[in-house]
Amino acid sequence: MRIKLLQIGTSAILASVVVTSGVGTLFSCQLSASAKNTKESENFLVSKKTEGKELNIILANNSEEQNRIRLYEKASPAVVAIALGTQGHGSGFIVSPDGLILTNAHVVQDGPKTVAVVLADGRQVLADVLGFASGGLDLAALKIRNQKNLPFLRLASPGSARVGQSVYAIGTPLSLELQNTLTYGIISRIDTKSGLIQHDAAVNPGNSGGPLLNSNGQVIGVNSAIFTGNEIKRFIGISLAIPTNIVQPFLIAVERGNAEVATQRQKPSNIQETNLPLNAQVLQAALKKGDRTLPNNSYFHIYAFEGKAGQQVTIEMDSKQIDSHLYLLLPAKETLVGENDDISPKDFNARLTVTLPENGIYYLLANTFEGGESGSYRLRAMISQK
Numbered sequence: 001m002r003i004k005l006l007q008i009g010t011s012a013i014l015a016s017v018v019v020t021s022g023v024g025t026l027f028s029c030q031l032s033a034s035a036k037n038t039k040e041s042e043n044f045l046v047s048k049k050t051e052g053k054e055l056n057i058i059l060a061n062n063s064e065e066q067n068r069i070r071l072y073e074k075a076s077p078a079v080v081a082i083a084l085g086t087q088g089h090g091s092g093f094i095v096s097p098d099g100l101i102l103t104n105a106h107v108v109q110d111g112p113k114t115v116a117v118v119l120a121d122g123r124q125v126l127a128d129v130l131g132f133a134s135g136g137l138d139l140a141a142l143k144i145r146n147q148k149n150l151p152f153l154r155l156a157s158p159g160s161a162r163v164g165q166s167v168y169a170i171g172t173p174l175s176l177e178l179q180n181t182l183t184y185g186i187i188s189r190i191d192t193k194s195g196l197i198q199h200d201a202a203v204n205p206g207n208s209g210g211p212l213l214n215s216n217g218q219v220i221g222v223n224s225a226i227f228t229g230n231e232i233k234r235f236i237g238i239s240l241a242i243p244t245n246i247v248q249p250f251l252i253a254v255e256r257g258n259a260e261v262a263t264q265r266q267k268p269s270n271i272q273e274t275n276l277p278l279n280a281q282v283l284q285a286a287l288k289k290g291d292r293t294l295p296n297n298s299y300f301h302i303y304a305f306e307g308k309a310g311q312q313v314t315i316e317m318d319s320k321q322i323d324s325h326l327y328l329l330l331p332a333k334e335t336l337v338g339e340n341d342d343i344s345p346k347d348f349n350a351r352l353t354v355t356l357p358e359n360g361i362y363y364l365l366a367n368t369f370e371g372g373e374s375g376s377y378r379l380r381a382m383i384s385q386k
Helices: 021-043 048-078 244-255
Strands: 002-005 079-083 089-094 100-103 114-118 124-132 140-144 166-171 181-190 197-199 211-213 219-228 235-243 283-287 300-307 312-318 324-330 335-340 350-355 360-368 375-383
Touching: 048 079, 048 166, 048 181, 048 211, 079 100, 089 166, 100 244, 114 140, 114 300, 114 360, 124 300, 124 360, 140 244, 166 197, 166 219, 219 244, 235 244, 283 300, 283 360, 312 324, 324 350, 335 350, 360 375
Parallel strands: none
Antiparallel strands: 002 219, 079 089, 079 114, 089 100, 100 140, 114 124, 124 140, 166 181, 166 211, 181 197, 197 235, 211 219, 219 235, 283 375, 300 360, 312 350, 312 375, 324 335, 324 360
């Protein structure tokens, strides 16, 4: 078996995931429901001595179903998707009304300092990466900008998890189109050495950082990894979550601004300002060895800005040392909005003019066209007149 971290990584600029197994699953459920109805019809004909017992069973099942519905309606508004453009996405959850988010460190450790967060209602907001847990613990904290009165989740009492307890996972598996998916199961085991919670609620890549909840909608863990089969990378019923007795000290340290919380898990590869102003301000930077790379080994920097539907934005990147290249992404939709390599056959600088398709957070990749190219560049962006 292998342990697989749950964040999705992409090997190209964008990778879309089309889930085709849902039709077969739905068909199987329909057959099961039909068989169940037939069985219940048969049971209706048994003697009156067993009618009361059968009725109690049916009512109990309905009660469990209603509890799942109530739990989802209560908890899901506080669960978010963290869109990272070229690096896929992960999950997270809000723990304070002003927008403090918990997630896994491996979701955001290689990304920009400012990330796009998709709220449960579809809104896209910017969040800053505050820091990471010390000692290699797979936890990170983000803070949404300029928000208040957001829905949030409370942590369950440390040590309250029990083997056999019902648990519920909410997150964004596989694709951002599957945001806020609910699954449920039981706690199968609690590791006595690490404290990790083992459970069988179905989670997949993309669920990283999402909450594991008890029946009261309280967080008992942060989903972090799954075991997969050796031959086929598939969910086999063993998921791992970091428990609240480990999560809580990190959360307290973040809220107090504790110096032990690392501001970066590793040395940032892009030390330039990640915000991209749309007022024609010129930003200067250099692409060099040690920066992040695309699959063709070309270096890139990431810049973020908040755009509005219908705005026409012009972005220019020029350099005397590298062949400039621009990509504009809408990470919450896993969409490439536009790209440009050369202004003309005689001008190798890049200029991109795009009418933004919707309100949201956009990522700009400032890139070298050829792998291994390094050098300085100038970048500016402005809202242009139509």
